[in-house]
Structures are given as C-alpha cells and as structure tokens.
Amino acid sequence: MNPFPDVLPPSPGAAAVRLEPRLLAADPGAGLAGHLETFGPLDPDVAAPGLLAVLEASGLTGRGGAAFETWRKATATARSVRKGLLAARPVVIANGAEGEPLSFKDKTLLADAPHLVIDGLLAVTKALAGSRMYLYVPAVSIPGVQRALLEHPGARRIEVVEAPETFISGESSAVVNMIATGSALPLDQSRRLSESGLNGRPTLVVNVETLAQVALIARFGAAWFREAGTAADPGTRLVSVSGPTPARGLVLEVPGGAKLADVLGAAGMDPASVSAVLVGGYHGRWVRTGSQLLSPAGPASRMVRPGAGVIHALGRDTCGVEATARILTYLAGESARQCGPCMFGLPAMAAVLNRIAARDRDPRLLAELDRLGKLVTGRGACRHPDGTTGLVSSALEVFADDVRAHLTGRCIGPGGMAA
C-alpha cells in the first residue's frame, strides 16, 4: 500500500516550476514546432562519436538515481562494441519508469518536453552506432510519447514499451528483462549490460531526464551546461517535491548544488515548519533541514545525495518512526521475491519497525532490527535490500529521540509533545 496516499501527483497539464528553466523552457504541450522554436534544431554532426567527449567535458551525471558519469557509462558500451562483432551493434533504452510513488518528474518531462528526450535518445544512439532504440515509459506517458514520435523526424524506429508501476521496474536489468521477456524483474548483476544486455547485445539504459540533458548539451555545449550548478554538480536537475503543503506534488528544475531549504521554499514550504525531509525517495535518507546542498558529490556533512530527485517533507504533525514503518512495509511488499534475504528479511524488518512504531516496549527490538539489517545488506541481486536498510539507518539516526520514546511507550509526536 502507498505509504503516503495523501500525496497527489501534479495535475495533468500543470506548469512545472522553472527556477532555472532549461529542460522546461518550452511551453508544455507545445509540440515539435514549439520545441524547435525554443531550442532550435539539433545539428546531426554533433551527434557523432565526438558527443561522448562533449559529455565528458560537461560533467553530466545520470539523473535516474545512481549519478554515474554519463560519458563513462556510454563509453563502456562503445568499448564492448569495439571488442565484439559487427552483428553486436548496441541497443539504447530511454528509461522513463517511475515506480517510486513520490516521484513524478520523469512523467512531467515526458508530458512537457518529449522531443528533448527523443533528441537525446537519437543522439546517443548515433554516437554509439546503435541499431535499436526503446522508450520504456509508464502507461500514463504512452499517448503523449507516441504523438511526439509521430511528428519527430527520424524517430519512427523507436519502439515504445510500457513500464509496469512497480518500485523496481526501473532497475536497469529489470528494464532489459521486461523488454526481452515481459517480466520486469532484476537479472543476475554479474552480467554487465554494457557487454551483454538485450538479446545479448551491448545495451545502454539511460534515464529520460539524462537524455534530455544530452540533447541540450549537444546543442549548446559543455561550457554552457556548466554555467548552471556547481563545479561538483554542474547543470540543472528536476526534482519531485511533496510534503504537508502544497496538497499536490510539484516538479521543480533546480541548479546542481541547490540548497535543500531553498528548494522547499520554492515549493511553498517553510523549512522551519517541517520536522525532517526524505531526500532521494524510499531508497534515500531522512535528514533534518539545515544548510545541506543537493548534490551527489561532496562532504557528507554538507551534501545530501538527490538520488532520482525525490524530496518529501514531513510535517511536524507526522511521526517519523511511523512514516518509516509504512515505507518499510511498502518496500517489503515490493521485493521481487527472487532472493531469500530480500524476500524474508525485509518483511521481518518491517514487522520489527512496526512494533516500535506501535510503542512496543520490548528492549530487544532495536538490536533485532540491526541484526536483520546486517543480514540482508549486500545479499540481493539488486540494490533493493541495501537501499531499504540505508533508509532505515537514516531513520534511526534522525528520529533517535522518537525511537527511544516509542520504546518507553510514548510518542514524542506532533510538535515534540509526548503523547
């Protein structure tokens, strides 16, 4: 069950907030004409092998969560092709799966700027001399994407595949498995997709926002890209922001290294009115709002990794222990049930945390949670167990006082009052 059923995605057609308008510079729904009017045409010569060097100079990192350097990931695929046979031309997949319930930035991008995503997919595929292209998107995005493909030059060969609305459907090997077999379950991670992915071909799976950034860099260059953001985190990123207010989630385009408090302020929230913020989504971490910068790199004391750009603020009337217990219950239910430690360990962890949330006074519960966390960490075929235990660790740190209170049968609760 969705842990935050009150959080609604942005209304269809709602304008995203453009703090640093780049990806979202064109009017939503403007179509190809509006896209070309805003961004200009993409020079096909840029989308040649030289594109990878431009991407390296730009410092672009993936916007799907892991924040790998985009040029390095693409180069690994290109290298596999050089080592292989001509028949093994690579496959490029634009990954728009967004199973994380608090994330809506990729759906917004696909609705408002699908031509940038398509440009990026075409450019990367050309740079890698790829043979096949896929757009892997949720059902809600398919009609708009198909309309854009019909009017976009050179896009007829792009195949659209529906991404299921499950939490792990966007994991790279699950994406490949879904396209190959119709089952969005992660595959054995010992097999590198860059060497042997879809149908044994070198395969590059890239987040749709990353591809839209590629489309801009291919047009305007690496130096232009670096004019926004910081040296460690250049460019802009889309973030999905939700919390006690506003009632509906928002998508914002913010510069790299933006202050977390500024992002909350831009979304209409007073940072002083929230008790904690979940950054990076359900595989992210809880933080107290302070002077943190949203950036994938830098000292842990000052930076908080944005992951896939999910930011959820917890109101002072919501208990962080109970909220984390709800998320953990949801994540345990989203296990693909392929690996024992994940299949059995996460529900066991959820049961213990729910007992703490329900103010069970058993003093052994914390040690048991710790023991189970150690048992599941590093034991899955995908990052699901590790992402989940990371979230729980951050909750035990940030809500330490609340956990202690629960274990004595109390909840510090709304506004810090014992209840």
Ligand code: SF4
């Ligand atoms: S770790 Fe969990 S979610 Fe990942 S493949 Fe194994 S069972 Fe599935």
